[in-house]
Amino acid sequence: MWLMAVRLALRALSRNRLRSALTALGVIIGVAALIITVALGEGARRLIEQQIASLGSSMLIVIPGASTTGGFVGGAGSGRPLLREDVDEILRLAPAVRYAAPVDRTVAQVVSANLNWSCQVLGTTPDYFLIRDWAPARGRLFTASENETAAKVCLLGQTVAHNLFGSADPVGEMVRIKQMPCEVIGVLAPKGQSAMGTDQDDVVIVPALTLRTRLLNQSRQHVGTIVIAATSEQDLPLAEQQVVQVLRMRHKLADDQDNDFTIRNLSELMQTQQRVVQTNATMLRNVAAVSLLVGGIGIMNIMLVSVTERTREIGVRLAIGARERDILRQFLVEAVVLSVSGGLLGLALGTGGAHLLSSFLDGLSVEIPAFWVLMALGISIAIGVSFGFYPARRAARLDPIEALRHE
Amino acid sequence: MAGSEEPLVRLVGVTKIYQRGEVQVPALRGVDLEVTAGEMAALMGPSGAGKSTLMNLIGCLDRPSSGAYLLGGRDVARLSRDELAAIRLREIGFVFQGFNLLPRTSALENVELPLLYAGLRARERRTRALAALERVGLAGREHHTPAQLSGGQQQRVAIARALVNGPRLLLADEPTGNLDSRTALEVMALLQALNREGLTVMVVTHEPDVAAYARRRIVVRDGRVRRDEPILPRCAAADLSAWRDPDSDLTGDLPCG
Ligand SMILES: Nc1ncnc2c1ncn2[C@@H]1O[C@H](COP(=O)(O)OP(=O)(O)O)[C@@H](O)[C@H]1O
Ligand SMILES: [Mg+2]
Numbered sequence: 001m002w003l004m005a006v007r008l009a010l011r012a013l014s015r016n017r018l019r020s021a022l023t024a025l026g027v028i029i030g031v032a033a034l035i036i037t038v039a040l041g042e043g044a045r046r047l048i049e050q051q052i053a054s055l056g057s058s059m060l061i062v063i064p065g066a067s068t069t070g071g072f073v074g075g076a077g078s079g080r081p082l083l084r085e086d087v088d089e090i091l092r093l094a095p096a097v098r099y100a101a102p103v104d105r106t107v108a109q110v111v112s113a114n115l116n117w118s119c120q121v122l123g124t125t126p127d128y129f130l131i132r133d134w135a136p137a138r139g140r141l142f143t144a145s146e147n148e149t150a151a152k153v154c155l156l157g158q159t160v161a162h163n164l165f166g167s168a169d170p171v172g173e174m175v176r177i178k179q180m181p182c183e184v185i186g187v188l189a190p191k192g193q194s195a196m197g198t199d200q201d202d203v204v205i206v207p208a209l210t211l212r213t214r215l216l217n218q219s220r221q222h223v224g225t226i227v228i229a230a231t232s233e234q235d236l237p238l239a240e241q242q243v244v245q246v247l248r249m250r251h252k253l254a255d256d257q258d259n260d261f262t263i264r265n266l267s268e269l270m271q272t273q274q275r276v277v278q279t280n281a282t283m284l285r286n287v288a289a290v291s292l293l294v295g296g297i298g299i300m301n302i303m304l305v306s307v308t309e310r311t312r313e314i315g316v317r318l319a320i321g322a323r324e325r326d327i328l329r330q331f332l333v334e335a336v337v338l339s340v341s342g343g344l345l346g347l348a349l350g351t352g353g354a355h356l357l358s359s360f361l362d363g364l365s366v367e368i369p370a371f372w373v374l375m376a377l378g379i380s381i382a383i384g385v386s387f388g389f390y391p392a393r394r395a396a397r398l399d400p401i402e403a404l405r406h407e
Numbered sequence: 408m409a410g411s412e413e414p415l416v417r418l419v420g421v422t423k424i425y426q427r428g429e430v431q432v433p434a435l436r437g438v439d440l441e442v443t444a445g446e447m448a449a450l451m452g453p454s455g456a457g458k459s460t461l462m463n464l465i466g467c468l469d470r471p472s473s474g475a476y477l478l479g480g481r482d483v484a485r486l487s488r489d490e491l492a493a494i495r496l497r498e499i500g501f502v503f504q505g506f507n508l509l510p511r512t513s514a515l516e517n518v519e520l521p522l523l524y525a526g527l528r529a530r531e532r533r534t535r536a537l538a539a540l541e542r543v544g545l546a547g548r549e550h551h552t553p554a555q556l557s558g559g560q561q562q563r564v565a566i567a568r569a570l571v572n573g574p575r576l577l578l579a580d581e582p583t584g585n586l587d588s589r590t591a592l593e594v595m596a597l598l599q600a601l602n603r604e605g606l607t608v609m610v611v612t613h614e615p616d617v618a619a620y621a622r623r624r625i626v627v628r629d630g631r632v633r634r635d636e637p638i639l640p641r642c643a644a645a646d647l648s649a650w651r652d653p654d655s656d657l658t659g660d661l662p663c664g
Contacts, residue, residue: 004529316508317524319507320501320569323492324488324492
């Protein structure tokens with residue numbers, strides 16, 4: 001009986017194909033938006049989690065100079081420079097800090113036997129690799145003593161290794177960074193894109209003192225930034241507090257003086273990004289809700305039109321013995337078939353759209369949980385029933401005589 | 408109205424007043440009428456006399472404003488909408504002037520419709536609908552839509568639909584009004600044949616030629632029964648064979664009377 005009703009409804013709707021499609025449009029868009037939200041929201045959350053993990057979620061960065069109210073660093077040189085000794089003192093005096101490493105950066109031309117490549121060159125100490133949880137894929141890391149002696153050694157990121165050596169093994173080969181000849185002692189494991197979309201593998205890492213003294217010709221006492229890992233993620237606020245104390249003490253700041261350095265918390269940055277993603281998801285979800293509502297009203301409207309157009313048919317059905325509930329079912333099933341068809345189309349469109357979008361956004365995977373597929377269908381059915389009920393009841397309550405006399 | 412047997416249809420002082428805005432339109436002003444099972448009655452009268460109103464009341468499409476209507480002894484005024492629908496489904500067959508078939512729907516599906524509402528299974532529906540179509544001489548046309556059928560054929564599909572649930576009473580409101588006289592004759596021959604098989608038939612018409620095939624003539628005017636008399640019916644099948652049409656679907660050898 002129900003199956004029959006569905007078949008008849010499909011036939012009735014296919015008679016007005018364009019009108020049915022336009023009516024279902026609201027539901028189509030609504031469900032598609034819903035599915036895209038879910039698919040990409042899930043993917044984006046996973047991506048951000050991955051990136052937090054890849055950066056080390058318990059990481060702090062100390063930058064010289066006071067922060068502005070917006071949380072960004074003020075003009076360069078506005079504060080006191082950070083010192084190599086600061087790193088040692090932080091390690092010594094802040095128990096919640098597990099690792100601390102100085103980091104300096106420059107951009108330089110790196111030349112192999114016959115190729116050259118311009119990329120970021122980063123100078124640091126072996127702790128850095130522990131903080132970033134970054135191991136060499138081949139070769140080895142440099143040692144503390146290689147740092148102290150400003151040894152001419154380097155590690156290549158995957159991108160750099162590939163661009164300078166292709167598929168050949170660079171370990172043991174020589175490269176020139178600016179004019180400095182330098183032995184490749186290792187190639188780093190791939191890290192992929194950062195949260196800001198930069199390629200983390202497009203980097204050469206050398207000992208901190210090698211960079212400062214040989215490539216930058218700067219004082220060996222200063223460091224650009226300090227990267228710090230707390231003993232655990234929970235200890236991060238404590239570690240931050242302790243680092244602030246150590247640096248204020250070393251900088252001899254009075255109680256009423258502001259910090260002349262800034263501490264950035266990467267997991268906060270990630271959280272901010274996550275909030276942005278969530279805001280977008282909420283917006284899309286609102287779009288979905290509004291189109292579903294509009295879609296429902298559209299269905300109600302077209303069903304009312306359909307009831308009016310088919311008043312005579314309803315009269316004939318009543319005359320040959322249809323009961324109220326037979327007519328009610330007929331129109332209710334028609335509304336539900338309409339909205340579920342829209343829902344299925346929206347599902348297909350949303351899935352396709354999510355895959356298309358993810359192909360533009362690198363690294364974003366599409367995941368549509370079965371729960372949300374069922375949810376989308378459930379919502380479609382609910383819309384059909386709730387917005388189809390009033391027109392269907394109107395049809396069912398028609399007076400047989402009046403309906404038969406209708407032209 | 409001899410004897411103890413309860414008439415199939417009994418109306419006592421039935422009135423029907425339509426409300427048209429502020430105005431009250433009395434369509435029936437007190438009708439007393441009895442129709443016994445097995446009769447074939449013609450309902451005549453000028454346009455606006457109240458014939459259709461009367462048929463709709465007898466067919467349980469509507470309830471009287473006052474007076475009593477007993478169908479097979481049951482007081483229709485006391486029945487609910489669903490109970491009235493059940494009576495229309497099982498005990499009454501309706502045939503209209505305008506055929507009233509569902510458009511773009513095959514003859515078979517049109518005839519299956521009352522069976523669908525009766526809750527029959529698909530296989531049962533099919534066999535019964537096919538039998539009904541065969542009974543009205545439309546075997547082989549089951550998959551035609553109304554647009555692909557002539558007026559006479561459409562009216563026969565409508566008659567098959569009215570018959571398919573095995574009603575006791577067939578009500579035809581100007582069934583020949585949209586048909587040419589030859590096709591009208593075919594329809595009347597069919598109704599006569601059905602009546603001979605025991606079906607009670609009431610036909611509204613304003614054509615004396617058509618009314619001549621009934622065994623009783625009831626004349627309605629201004630919402631009242633003005634005349635009610637038995638007549639000697641003509642035999643439609645015999646008249647039909649007199650047309651000597653070799654293409655006729657009906658055999659013409661049906662005996663009359
Ligand atoms: N649904 C209705 N609403 C208002 N007036 C009606 C309705 N049906 C019939 N009438 C009026 O009742 C009278 C009888 O109508 P009807 O029974 O259709 O006559 P007939 O079938 O004999 O031509 C007419 O005056 C008609 O206008
Ligand atoms: Mg009439």
